[in-house]
Amino acid sequence: MFDTIVFLLAGGKGERLYPLTKDRAKPAVPFGGNYRIIDFPLSNCINSGLRRIFVLTQYKSISLDRHIRLGWSILSPELGEHVTILPAQQRISDDWYRGTADAVFQNIYTLERERSQYVLILAGDHIYKMDYRPMMEFHAYRNADITVAVMDIPIFVASRFGVVEVDGENRVVSFEEKPTAPKPVPGRSDRCLISMGIYYLDTRTLVKEVIADAKIKESTHDFGRDILPRMVKEGKKVFAYPFQDWQKGEERYWRDVGTIDAYFEANMDLVAVTPKLDLYDQNWPIRTYQHPLPPAKTVFREPGRCGQILDSLVGNGSIISGATVAHSIISPAVFIHSYARIEDSIVMEGVEIGRNAKIKRTIIDKYVKIPEGFQIGYDLNEDRKRFTVTESGIVVVPRSAVAI
Amino acid sequence: MVDDDATQRLVCQKELEAEGWEVTLASDGLEALEQIRKKKFDLVILDIRMPQMDGLEVLGRTLSASPGLPVILYTAFDCYRDNFLSWAADAYVLKSPDLGELKNKIKTLLEKE
Numbered sequence: 018m019f020d021t022i023v024f025l026l027a028g029g030k031g032e033r034l035y036p037l038t039k040d041r042a043k044p045a046v047p048f049g050g051n052y053r054i055i056d057f058p059l060s061n062c063i064n065s066g067l068r069r070i071f072v073l074t075q076y077k078s079i080s081l082d083r084h085i086r087l088g089w090s091i092l093s094p095e096l097g098e099h100v101t102i103l104p105a106q107q108r109i110s111d112d113w114y115r116g117t118a119d120a121v122f123q124n125i126y127t128l129e130r131e132r133s134q135y136v137l138i139l140a141g142d143h144i145y146k147m148d149y150r151p152m153m154e155f156h157a158y159r160n161a162d163i164t165v166a167v168m169d170i171p172i173f174v175a176s177r178f179g180v181v182e183v184d185g186e187n188r189v190v191s192f193e194e195k196p197t198a199p200k201p202v203p204g205r206s207d208r209c210l211i212s213m214g215i216y217y218l219d220t221r222t223l224v225k226e227v228i229a230d231a232k233i234k235e236s237t238h239d240f241g242r243d244i245l246p247r248m249v250k251e252g253k254k255v256f257a258y259p260f261q262d263w264q265k266g267e268e269r270y271w272r273d274v275g276t277i278d279a280y281f282e283a284n285m286d287l288v289a290v291t292p293k294l295d296l297y298d299q300n301w302p303i304r305t306y307q308h309p310l311p312p313a314k315t316v317f318r319e320p321g322r323c324g325q326i327l328d329s330l331v332g333n334g335s336i337i338s339g340a341t342v343a344h345s346i347i348s349p350a351v352f353i354h355s356y357a358r359i360e361d362s363i364v365m366e367g368v369e370i371g372r373n374a375k376i377k378r379t380i381i382d383k384y385v386k387i388p389e390g391f392q393i394g395y396d397l398n399e400d401r402k403r404f405t406v407t408e409s410g411i412v413v414v415p416r417s418a419v420a421i
Numbered sequence: 422m423v424d425d426d427a428t429q430r431l432v433c434q435k436e437l438e439a440e441g442w443e444v445t446l447a448s449d450g451l452e453a454l455e456q457i458r459k460k461k462f463d464l465v466i467l468d469i470r471m472p473q474m475d476g477l478e479v480l481g482r483t484l485s486a487s488p489g490l491p492v493i494l495y496t497a498f499d500c501y502r503d504n505f506l507s508w509a510a511d512a513y514v515l516k517s518p519d520l521g522e523l524k525n526k527i528k529t530l531l532e533k534e
Contacts, residue, residue: 109481109506125481129505228509231484 019153020134021217023067024121025058027141028075028105028114033276036405036415037382042074044141045081046280047365047383049287049296050332050348052305053084054274055141059100060303065149067137068098071127073120075105075113088306103127116238117214122227128220136223138240140214144283144294145260145271146301149215152258156217161256163222163248165189166215168271169208169263175199178211178273179241181257189255192246208263212241213271217258270294277407281380284346284363288328310334310349322355332366340370354389362394382416422446423453423479424468424495429516433466436520442527450474454482462490464530466523467510469496477506484509491530495523 031043038046044055055072062070074081082102092098103124105113114120121128121138128136135156137149147166156164167181175196182191182200191200192212199209218226226244230236236243249255261269270293274280286293296303310333315324317339324337331337332349339355348366353359357374367384370376374387377394381387393400394412405413422433422444434444445460447453451473457465465483469476480492491511494501499515501507512526 109478110485111482112485123485125505224505224508228484231509232488234488 019157021067021069021137021153022131022133022135023062023070023137023139024124025055025062025070025072025139025141026117026120026214027055027072027078027081028120029140029142030076031142031275034274034280036413037277037280037380038077039415040077041080042077042141045077045084046274047348048144048274048280049284050330050346051307052303053081054144055081055084056088056303056305057144057146058139058141059085059089060301061145061147061149062137062139063304064301065147067149068092069131069133070100071103071124072100072141073103073105073114073124075120078102078104084306088304091304116236116243117240118227118230118236118244119238121223122231122238125224125227128224131220133220136218136220138216138218138223142275143213143271143273145213145269146294146298146303147215147260147271148301149217152215153217155258156256159187159256160254161218162253163216163218163226163245164256164258165245166213166217166260167210167257168213168260168269169202169205169210172199172201172207172209175209175211179214181210181212183210183257187257187259189245189249189257192241192249192255194242202263205263210257210259212245213260214241216240277380277405277411277413278409281363281378281407281411285344285361287330288344288346290328307333308349313337313347317355348383360394378410379412379414381414384416385414387414422466423448423450423471423476425449425471426468429468433520433523437524437527440524440527450476450479453479454486457483457487457490463534464527465490465492466495466527467492469494469498469501477501477504480509481506491534493523493526493530 027044029043031038045053048054089100110123179194180196180199184190185203201209261267272283274283313331313335315337317324322339324339325341327343329342329345331347334350335347337353340353340357342359345359345362347364350366351364351368353370354372356372357370360377362376363380365383368381370387371389373390375392379394397406400406400412424430430446437444447456449471467476493512494510495514497516502513514523
Protein backbone atom coordinates (compact mmCIF):
# COMPACT_ATOMS: atom_id res chain seq x y z
CA MET A 18 0.00 0.00 0.00
CA PHE A 19 1.30 3.44 -0.95
CA ASP A 20 4.73 1.88 -1.67
CA THR A 21 5.72 1.82 1.99
CA ILE A 22 8.52 0.10 3.87
CA VAL A 23 8.50 -0.34 7.63
CA PHE A 24 11.40 0.51 9.94
CA LEU A 25 10.64 -1.17 13.26
CA LEU A 26 13.00 0.23 15.88
CA ALA A 27 13.89 -2.62 18.20
CA GLY A 28 17.20 -1.47 19.63
CA GLY A 29 15.98 -0.11 22.97
CA LYS A 30 17.74 -1.26 26.10
CA GLY A 31 14.58 -1.31 28.22
CA GLU A 32 16.53 -0.48 31.37
CA ARG A 33 13.40 0.06 33.44
CA LEU A 34 12.27 -3.49 32.61
CA TYR A 35 15.39 -4.95 34.17
CA PRO A 36 15.89 -7.85 35.05
CA LEU A 37 13.51 -9.02 32.30
CA THR A 38 15.93 -7.32 29.88
CA LYS A 39 19.03 -8.86 31.47
CA ASP A 40 19.54 -11.24 28.55
CA ARG A 41 17.30 -9.77 25.87
CA ALA A 42 16.24 -6.56 24.15
CA LYS A 43 12.95 -5.07 25.33
CA PRO A 44 10.96 -6.08 22.20
CA ALA A 45 11.96 -9.71 22.86
CA VAL A 46 10.49 -9.75 26.39
CA PRO A 47 7.81 -12.48 26.58
CA PHE A 48 4.22 -11.25 26.91
CA GLY A 49 0.84 -12.85 27.50
CA GLY A 50 2.17 -16.41 27.77
CA ASN A 51 2.80 -17.13 24.11
CA TYR A 52 4.05 -13.86 22.71
CA ARG A 53 6.97 -11.47 22.63
CA ILE A 54 6.29 -7.73 22.75
CA ILE A 55 7.46 -7.30 19.13
CA ASP A 56 4.76 -9.71 17.89
CA PHE A 57 2.21 -6.91 18.32
CA PRO A 58 3.66 -4.31 15.93
CA LEU A 59 4.74 -7.08 13.53
CA SER A 60 1.23 -8.57 13.48
CA ASN A 61 -0.21 -5.09 13.00
CA CYS A 62 2.01 -4.67 9.93
CA ILE A 63 0.95 -7.97 8.36
CA ASN A 64 -2.71 -7.30 9.14
CA SER A 65 -2.35 -3.80 7.62
CA GLY A 66 -0.95 -5.23 4.39
CA LEU A 67 2.57 -3.92 5.09
CA ARG A 68 4.99 -6.64 4.12
CA ARG A 69 8.34 -4.98 3.56
CA ILE A 70 9.58 -4.85 7.11
CA PHE A 71 13.01 -4.05 8.49
CA VAL A 72 13.64 -4.65 12.17
CA LEU A 73 16.49 -2.48 13.45
CA THR A 74 18.26 -4.25 16.28
CA GLN A 75 21.20 -3.34 18.47
CA TYR A 76 21.56 -4.41 22.12
CA LYS A 77 21.29 -8.03 23.24
CA SER A 78 19.70 -9.00 19.98
CA ILE A 79 20.25 -12.77 19.84
CA SER A 80 16.97 -13.68 21.52
CA LEU A 81 15.04 -11.24 19.31
CA ASP A 82 16.87 -12.44 16.23
CA ARG A 83 16.02 -16.08 16.98
CA HIS A 84 12.36 -15.28 17.63
CA ILE A 85 12.01 -13.39 14.35
CA ARG A 86 13.83 -16.08 12.40
CA LEU A 87 11.70 -18.88 13.88
CA GLY A 88 8.37 -17.08 13.97
CA TRP A 89 8.42 -14.52 11.21
CA SER A 90 10.02 -16.21 8.22
CA ILE A 91 6.54 -16.41 6.78
CA LEU A 92 6.65 -13.95 3.90
CA SER A 93 7.75 -14.61 0.38
CA PRO A 94 10.93 -12.74 -0.61
CA GLU A 95 10.15 -13.79 -4.18
CA LEU A 96 7.20 -11.42 -4.03
CA GLY A 97 9.32 -8.69 -2.48
CA GLU A 98 7.84 -9.35 0.95
CA HIS A 99 10.06 -9.94 3.96
CA VAL A 100 10.83 -9.38 7.62
CA THR A 101 14.53 -8.53 7.57
CA ILE A 102 16.71 -7.93 10.59
CA LEU A 103 19.05 -4.96 10.26
CA PRO A 104 21.67 -5.16 12.99
CA ALA A 105 23.73 -2.06 13.79
CA GLN A 106 26.61 -2.26 11.31
CA GLN A 107 28.62 0.92 11.89
CA ARG A 108 28.63 1.46 8.15
CA ILE A 109 28.83 5.22 8.31
CA SER A 110 29.54 5.78 11.98
CA ASP A 111 31.91 4.52 14.65
CA ASP A 112 29.10 4.83 17.18
CA TRP A 113 26.16 2.63 18.05
CA TYR A 114 22.75 4.16 17.45
CA ARG A 115 22.64 7.32 19.54
CA GLY A 116 18.88 7.71 19.21
CA THR A 117 15.94 6.81 16.97
CA ALA A 118 16.87 9.40 14.32
CA ASP A 119 20.48 8.23 14.28
CA ALA A 120 19.27 4.63 13.84
CA VAL A 121 17.47 5.71 10.66
CA PHE A 122 20.43 7.84 9.50
CA GLN A 123 22.83 4.93 9.89
CA ASN A 124 20.56 2.81 7.69
CA ILE A 125 20.50 5.33 4.88
CA TYR A 126 21.97 2.65 2.58
CA THR A 127 18.82 0.56 3.03
CA LEU A 128 16.60 3.55 2.27
CA GLU A 129 18.75 4.15 -0.82
CA ARG A 130 18.46 0.56 -1.99
CA GLU A 131 14.72 0.26 -1.32
CA ARG A 132 13.72 3.65 -2.71
CA SER A 133 10.15 3.26 -1.46
CA GLN A 134 7.97 6.31 -1.57
CA TYR A 135 7.12 6.23 2.13
CA VAL A 136 8.52 4.91 5.38
CA LEU A 137 6.47 3.89 8.41
CA ILE A 138 8.56 4.11 11.57
CA LEU A 139 7.39 1.98 14.49
CA ALA A 140 8.53 1.37 18.04
CA GLY A 141 9.07 -2.27 18.95
CA ASP A 142 7.92 -2.00 22.53
CA HIS A 143 4.21 -1.25 22.74
CA ILE A 144 1.20 -3.53 23.17
CA TYR A 145 -1.68 -2.56 20.91
CA LYS A 146 -3.68 -3.56 17.85
CA MET A 147 -3.71 -0.94 15.12
CA ASP A 148 -4.54 -0.78 11.45
CA TYR A 149 -1.92 1.59 10.06
CA ARG A 150 -3.78 2.14 6.77
CA PRO A 151 -6.19 4.88 7.96
CA MET A 152 -3.16 6.77 9.28
CA MET A 153 -1.45 6.50 5.90
CA GLU A 154 -4.59 7.74 4.17
CA PHE A 155 -4.86 10.56 6.70
CA HIS A 156 -1.25 11.55 5.89
CA ALA A 157 -1.95 11.68 2.15
CA TYR A 158 -5.27 13.49 2.61
CA ARG A 159 -3.71 16.16 4.83
CA ASN A 160 -0.70 16.45 2.50
CA ALA A 161 1.44 16.28 5.64
CA ASP A 162 5.22 16.41 5.84
CA ILE A 163 5.09 13.95 8.71
CA THR A 164 2.22 12.29 10.57
CA VAL A 165 2.60 11.07 14.12
CA ALA A 166 0.11 8.70 15.73
CA VAL A 167 -1.24 9.98 19.05
CA MET A 168 -3.24 8.55 21.90
CA ASP A 169 -5.29 10.61 24.33
CA ILE A 170 -4.78 9.77 27.98
CA PRO A 171 -5.79 11.36 31.29
CA ILE A 172 -3.78 14.55 31.74
CA PHE A 173 -2.53 13.58 35.22
CA VAL A 174 -0.46 10.68 33.86
CA ALA A 175 0.82 12.47 30.75
CA SER A 176 4.04 13.87 32.21
CA ARG A 177 5.84 10.59 31.59
CA PHE A 178 5.37 10.82 27.82
CA GLY A 179 6.05 12.97 24.78
CA VAL A 180 3.07 15.34 24.80
CA VAL A 181 1.62 16.69 21.54
CA GLU A 182 -0.44 19.87 21.36
CA VAL A 183 -2.73 20.23 18.30
CA ASP A 184 -5.01 22.86 16.84
CA GLY A 185 -8.63 22.18 15.81
CA GLU A 186 -7.42 20.62 12.54
CA ASN A 187 -5.10 18.12 14.23
CA ARG A 188 -2.03 20.03 13.10
CA VAL A 189 0.72 19.84 15.70
CA VAL A 190 1.42 23.16 17.42
CA SER A 191 3.98 21.99 19.95
CA PHE A 192 5.86 18.92 21.03
CA GLU A 193 7.21 18.47 24.53
CA GLU A 194 9.09 15.53 25.98
CA LYS A 195 7.96 14.75 29.56
CA PRO A 196 6.50 18.21 30.34
CA THR A 197 5.62 19.28 33.88
CA ALA A 198 2.44 21.02 32.67
CA PRO A 199 1.06 18.99 29.72
CA LYS A 200 -1.21 20.87 27.32
CA PRO A 201 -4.76 19.41 27.02
CA VAL A 202 -6.58 18.46 23.79
CA PRO A 203 -8.90 21.09 22.29
CA GLY A 204 -12.27 20.89 24.04
CA ARG A 205 -11.25 18.47 26.81
CA SER A 206 -9.27 19.89 29.71
CA ASP A 207 -8.90 16.46 31.35
CA ARG A 208 -7.24 14.64 28.42
CA CYS A 209 -4.01 15.15 26.59
CA LEU A 210 -2.30 13.65 23.54
CA ILE A 211 0.86 11.61 23.72
CA SER A 212 3.02 10.37 20.87
CA MET A 213 2.85 6.61 20.23
CA GLY A 214 6.29 6.65 18.60
CA ILE A 215 4.71 5.90 15.20
CA TYR A 216 5.71 8.17 12.30
CA TYR A 217 4.74 8.14 8.64
CA LEU A 218 6.49 10.24 6.03
CA ASP A 219 7.88 10.47 2.55
CA THR A 220 11.31 8.81 2.24
CA ARG A 221 12.91 11.94 0.79
CA THR A 222 11.63 14.06 3.67
CA LEU A 223 12.89 11.44 6.12
CA VAL A 224 16.36 11.42 4.57
CA LYS A 225 16.57 15.23 4.60
CA GLU A 226 15.44 15.41 8.21
CA VAL A 227 17.80 12.76 9.60
CA ILE A 228 20.72 14.33 7.71
CA ALA A 229 19.85 17.80 9.03
CA ASP A 230 19.65 16.30 12.51
CA ALA A 231 23.02 14.53 12.14
CA LYS A 232 24.60 17.93 11.49
CA ILE A 233 23.42 19.39 14.79
CA LYS A 234 26.02 18.86 17.48
CA GLU A 235 23.67 19.37 20.43
CA SER A 236 21.03 16.97 19.10
CA THR A 237 20.20 13.78 20.99
CA HIS A 238 19.23 12.33 17.58
CA ASP A 239 15.75 11.36 18.64
CA PHE A 240 12.51 11.77 16.67
CA GLY A 241 10.43 12.86 19.65
CA ARG A 242 12.99 15.12 21.25
CA ASP A 243 14.73 16.63 18.23
CA ILE A 244 13.23 16.05 14.78
CA LEU A 245 9.54 16.66 15.49
CA PRO A 246 9.98 19.80 17.61
CA ARG A 247 12.30 21.22 14.95
CA MET A 248 9.89 20.42 12.11
CA VAL A 249 7.08 22.12 14.05
CA LYS A 250 9.27 25.17 14.69
CA GLU A 251 10.20 25.39 11.01
CA GLY A 252 6.52 25.50 10.08
CA LYS A 253 6.48 22.06 8.41
CA LYS A 254 3.13 20.33 8.17
CA VAL A 255 3.27 18.03 11.17
CA PHE A 256 -0.06 16.26 11.78
CA ALA A 257 -1.33 14.11 14.63
CA TYR A 258 -3.34 11.03 13.70
CA PRO A 259 -5.71 10.17 16.56
CA PHE A 260 -5.58 6.44 17.32
CA GLN A 261 -8.90 6.84 19.12
CA ASP A 262 -11.53 9.53 18.69
CA TRP A 263 -11.49 11.45 21.97
CA GLN A 264 -14.50 13.54 21.02
CA LYS A 265 -16.60 10.38 20.88
CA GLY A 266 -14.98 9.07 24.06
CA GLU A 267 -13.67 6.07 22.12
CA GLU A 268 -11.42 3.70 24.08
CA ARG A 269 -8.75 1.66 22.40
CA TYR A 270 -6.01 -0.40 23.93
CA TRP A 271 -2.43 0.85 23.86
CA ARG A 272 0.16 0.25 26.54
CA ASP A 273 3.71 1.37 26.88
CA VAL A 274 5.11 -1.53 28.89
CA GLY A 275 8.21 0.42 29.81
CA THR A 276 8.25 -0.46 33.51
CA ILE A 277 7.80 -3.72 35.39
CA ASP A 278 4.58 -2.44 36.94
CA ALA A 279 3.12 -1.39 33.55
CA TYR A 280 4.25 -4.70 32.07
CA PHE A 281 2.59 -6.63 34.88
CA GLU A 282 -0.68 -4.70 34.58
CA ALA A 283 -0.82 -5.17 30.78
CA ASN A 284 -0.36 -8.92 31.20
CA MET A 285 -3.04 -9.03 33.86
CA ASP A 286 -5.41 -7.15 31.51
CA LEU A 287 -5.53 -10.39 29.46
CA VAL A 288 -6.83 -12.41 32.40
CA ALA A 289 -10.01 -10.34 32.84
CA VAL A 290 -13.33 -11.98 31.94
CA THR A 291 -13.72 -9.56 29.03
CA PRO A 292 -10.13 -8.54 28.30
CA LYS A 293 -9.47 -5.01 27.10
CA LEU A 294 -7.07 -6.52 24.61
CA ASP A 295 -8.85 -9.24 22.65
CA LEU A 296 -6.46 -11.94 21.43
CA TYR A 297 -9.34 -14.07 20.16
CA ASP A 298 -10.32 -11.72 17.35
CA GLN A 299 -9.70 -13.66 14.14
CA ASN A 300 -10.01 -10.48 12.12
CA TRP A 301 -6.83 -9.19 13.72
CA PRO A 302 -4.74 -12.24 14.62
CA ILE A 303 -1.57 -11.76 16.67
CA ARG A 304 1.05 -14.18 15.38
CA THR A 305 4.01 -15.57 17.24
CA TYR A 306 6.38 -18.52 17.24
CA GLN A 307 5.14 -21.56 19.12
CA HIS A 308 6.96 -24.81 19.76
CA PRO A 309 4.97 -27.85 18.72
CA LEU A 310 3.74 -28.86 22.17
CA PRO A 311 0.80 -30.95 23.38
CA PRO A 312 -2.23 -29.22 24.95
CA ALA A 313 -2.09 -27.95 28.52
CA LYS A 314 -3.13 -30.51 31.11
CA THR A 315 -4.33 -30.70 34.70
CA VAL A 316 -4.10 -33.85 36.75
CA PHE A 317 -5.47 -35.16 40.08
CA ARG A 318 -8.92 -34.51 41.41
CA GLU A 319 -8.56 -35.90 44.89
CA PRO A 320 -9.81 -33.93 47.87
CA GLY A 321 -6.95 -31.62 48.89
CA ARG A 322 -4.92 -32.44 45.80
CA CYS A 323 -6.71 -30.99 42.85
CA GLY A 324 -5.13 -29.66 39.67
CA GLN A 325 -7.13 -26.52 38.96
CA ILE A 326 -6.88 -23.38 36.87
CA LEU A 327 -9.04 -20.35 37.66
CA ASP A 328 -9.23 -17.09 35.64
CA SER A 329 -5.91 -17.79 33.94
CA LEU A 330 -4.18 -18.28 30.60
CA VAL A 331 -2.21 -21.49 30.26
CA GLY A 332 0.18 -22.25 27.42
CA ASN A 333 0.58 -25.50 25.53
CA GLY A 334 2.68 -28.23 27.05
CA SER A 335 2.09 -27.04 30.62
CA ILE A 336 1.09 -29.45 33.35
CA ILE A 337 -0.74 -28.34 36.47
CA SER A 338 -0.35 -31.36 38.67
CA GLY A 339 -2.47 -31.18 41.81
CA ALA A 340 -1.71 -27.48 42.12
CA THR A 341 -3.91 -24.38 42.06
CA VAL A 342 -3.39 -21.57 39.56
CA ALA A 343 -5.51 -18.44 39.96
CA HIS A 344 -5.57 -15.16 38.06
CA SER A 345 -2.23 -15.85 36.43
CA ILE A 346 -0.48 -16.29 33.12
CA ILE A 347 1.24 -19.64 32.69
CA SER A 348 3.42 -19.81 29.58
CA PRO A 349 4.09 -22.97 27.54
CA ALA A 350 6.01 -25.94 28.99
CA VAL A 351 5.58 -24.99 32.67
CA PHE A 352 5.38 -27.75 35.27
CA ILE A 353 3.64 -27.00 38.57
CA HIS A 354 3.79 -29.71 41.22
CA SER A 355 1.21 -30.76 43.79
CA TYR A 356 -0.11 -28.50 46.54
CA ALA A 357 1.59 -25.46 45.02
CA ARG A 358 -0.44 -22.27 44.74
CA ILE A 359 0.17 -19.62 42.07
CA GLU A 360 -1.79 -16.39 42.31
CA ASP A 361 -1.73 -13.08 40.37
CA SER A 362 1.54 -14.07 38.73
CA ILE A 363 3.27 -14.39 35.38
CA VAL A 364 5.16 -17.63 34.90
CA MET A 365 7.33 -17.83 31.81
CA GLU A 366 8.23 -20.75 29.60
CA GLY A 367 9.98 -23.82 30.98
CA VAL A 368 9.59 -22.89 34.64
CA GLU A 369 9.20 -25.65 37.21
CA ILE A 370 7.52 -24.96 40.53
CA GLY A 371 8.05 -27.45 43.34
CA ARG A 372 5.53 -29.01 45.71
CA ASN A 373 3.89 -26.78 48.29
CA ALA A 374 5.46 -23.64 46.83
CA LYS A 375 3.39 -20.48 47.21
CA ILE A 376 3.76 -17.70 44.65
CA LYS A 377 1.88 -14.38 44.65
CA ARG A 378 2.25 -11.21 42.55
CA THR A 379 5.48 -12.50 41.03
CA ILE A 380 7.00 -12.62 37.56
CA ILE A 381 9.16 -15.71 37.08
CA ASP A 382 11.48 -15.58 34.08
CA LYS A 383 12.15 -18.55 31.78
CA TYR A 384 13.54 -21.89 33.00
CA VAL A 385 13.70 -20.95 36.69
CA LYS A 386 13.23 -23.83 39.11
CA ILE A 387 11.37 -22.95 42.30
CA PRO A 388 12.22 -25.43 45.09
CA GLU A 389 9.67 -27.31 47.18
CA GLY A 390 7.86 -25.28 49.80
CA PHE A 391 9.40 -21.99 48.64
CA GLN A 392 7.35 -18.81 49.08
CA ILE A 393 7.58 -15.65 46.98
CA GLY A 394 5.39 -12.55 47.27
CA TYR A 395 4.35 -13.13 50.90
CA ASP A 396 7.26 -11.45 52.69
CA LEU A 397 8.58 -8.64 50.50
CA ASN A 398 11.45 -7.81 52.85
CA GLU A 399 12.68 -11.35 52.49
CA ASP A 400 12.10 -11.26 48.71
CA ARG A 401 14.09 -8.03 48.38
CA LYS A 402 17.20 -9.84 49.61
CA ARG A 403 17.11 -12.20 46.62
CA PHE A 404 15.04 -10.60 43.86
CA THR A 405 13.90 -7.33 42.34
CA VAL A 406 10.77 -5.96 44.03
CA THR A 407 8.98 -3.01 42.42
CA GLU A 408 7.38 -0.04 44.15
CA SER A 409 3.94 -1.63 43.93
CA GLY A 410 5.27 -4.90 45.34
CA ILE A 411 5.73 -7.05 42.23
CA VAL A 412 8.58 -9.54 42.65
CA VAL A 413 10.71 -10.49 39.64
CA VAL A 414 12.67 -13.74 39.68
CA PRO A 415 15.24 -13.41 36.91
CA ARG A 416 16.36 -16.12 34.57
CA SER A 417 19.03 -18.48 35.90
CA ALA A 418 18.22 -17.41 39.46
CA VAL A 419 18.44 -20.31 41.85
CA ALA A 420 15.66 -19.57 44.23
CA ILE A 421 17.23 -20.96 47.36
CA MET B 422 41.48 17.71 -0.44
CA VAL B 423 40.88 13.98 -0.83
CA ASP B 424 41.55 12.32 -4.18
CA ASP B 425 43.29 9.13 -5.30
CA ASP B 426 44.53 10.83 -8.49
CA ALA B 427 47.93 12.50 -7.92
CA THR B 428 47.54 15.00 -10.78
CA GLN B 429 44.11 16.05 -9.51
CA ARG B 430 45.53 16.58 -6.01
CA LEU B 431 48.43 18.64 -7.36
CA VAL B 432 46.24 20.86 -9.55
CA CYS B 433 43.81 21.53 -6.71
CA GLN B 434 46.58 22.20 -4.21
CA LYS B 435 48.27 24.77 -6.49
CA GLU B 436 45.06 26.56 -7.42
CA LEU B 437 43.57 26.64 -3.93
CA GLU B 438 46.81 27.73 -2.31
CA ALA B 439 46.98 30.53 -4.88
CA GLU B 440 43.64 31.69 -3.41
CA GLY B 441 45.29 31.88 -0.01
CA TRP B 442 43.86 28.71 1.51
CA GLU B 443 45.97 26.21 3.40
CA VAL B 444 45.55 22.76 1.78
CA THR B 445 46.15 19.32 3.31
CA LEU B 446 46.09 16.31 0.96
CA ALA B 447 44.88 12.73 1.41
CA SER B 448 44.93 10.02 -1.24
CA ASP B 449 42.11 7.77 -0.06
CA GLY B 450 39.14 7.64 2.29
CA LEU B 451 40.86 6.00 5.25
CA GLU B 452 43.70 8.50 5.19
CA ALA B 453 41.18 11.32 4.98
CA LEU B 454 39.29 10.11 8.07
CA GLU B 455 42.53 9.81 10.00
CA GLN B 456 43.47 13.41 9.13
CA ILE B 457 39.99 14.68 10.03
CA ARG B 458 40.23 13.00 13.43
CA LYS B 459 43.69 14.42 14.11
CA LYS B 460 43.38 17.98 12.93
CA LYS B 461 40.69 20.64 12.84
CA PHE B 462 39.64 21.56 9.31
CA ASP B 463 37.28 24.23 8.02
CA LEU B 464 36.16 22.27 4.98
CA VAL B 465 36.66 18.94 3.18
CA ILE B 466 36.78 18.40 -0.60
CA LEU B 467 35.99 14.78 -1.28
CA ASP B 468 36.29 12.58 -4.35
CA ILE B 469 33.80 9.69 -4.45
CA ARG B 470 35.42 6.77 -6.27
CA MET B 471 38.53 5.92 -4.28
CA PRO B 472 40.30 2.78 -3.05
CA GLN B 473 40.08 1.64 0.63
CA MET B 474 36.94 3.61 1.41
CA ASP B 475 34.73 5.56 -0.98
CA GLY B 476 33.83 9.21 -0.55
CA LEU B 477 30.21 8.55 0.45
CA GLU B 478 31.25 6.42 3.40
CA VAL B 479 33.82 9.06 4.39
CA LEU B 480 31.03 11.63 4.18
CA GLY B 481 28.76 9.61 6.47
CA ARG B 482 31.52 8.98 8.99
CA THR B 483 32.61 12.63 8.93
CA LEU B 484 29.05 13.67 9.66
CA SER B 485 28.84 11.30 12.64
CA ALA B 486 32.28 12.17 14.02
CA SER B 487 32.46 15.91 13.21
CA PRO B 488 28.91 17.21 12.71
CA GLY B 489 28.94 20.66 11.17
CA LEU B 490 32.18 20.24 9.19
CA PRO B 491 31.27 21.31 5.61
CA VAL B 492 31.94 18.77 2.87
CA ILE B 493 32.05 19.30 -0.91
CA LEU B 494 31.71 16.19 -3.04
CA TYR B 495 34.04 16.71 -6.00
CA THR B 496 33.63 13.97 -8.60
CA ALA B 497 33.74 13.29 -12.32
CA PHE B 498 30.41 11.46 -12.08
CA ASP B 499 26.94 12.92 -12.04
CA CYS B 500 25.29 9.61 -11.12
CA TYR B 501 25.81 9.99 -7.34
CA ARG B 502 23.99 13.31 -7.17
CA ASP B 503 20.69 11.72 -6.21
CA ASN B 504 22.20 9.13 -3.88
CA PHE B 505 20.64 9.76 -0.44
CA LEU B 506 24.04 9.90 1.21
CA SER B 507 25.19 12.61 -1.23
CA TRP B 508 22.43 14.79 0.20
CA ALA B 509 24.51 15.00 3.35
CA ALA B 510 27.15 16.98 1.47
CA ASP B 511 27.02 20.77 1.50
CA ALA B 512 27.77 20.92 -2.23
CA TYR B 513 28.16 18.58 -5.20
CA VAL B 514 30.63 19.82 -7.83
CA LEU B 515 31.55 18.03 -11.04
CA LYS B 516 35.28 17.90 -11.80
CA SER B 517 36.36 20.29 -14.52
CA PRO B 518 39.66 21.79 -15.77
CA ASP B 519 38.26 25.13 -14.66
CA LEU B 520 38.14 25.22 -10.85
CA GLY B 521 35.93 28.31 -10.79
CA GLU B 522 32.80 26.56 -9.51
CA LEU B 523 34.72 24.68 -6.84
CA LYS B 524 36.36 27.88 -5.60
CA ASN B 525 33.02 29.71 -5.50
CA LYS B 526 31.45 26.91 -3.42
CA ILE B 527 34.41 26.93 -1.04
CA LYS B 528 34.08 30.70 -0.59
CA THR B 529 30.33 30.51 0.03
CA LEU B 530 30.67 27.71 2.58
CA LEU B 531 33.58 29.30 4.44
CA GLU B 532 31.69 32.60 4.62
CA LYS B 533 28.68 30.76 6.10
CA GLU B 534 30.93 29.43 8.83
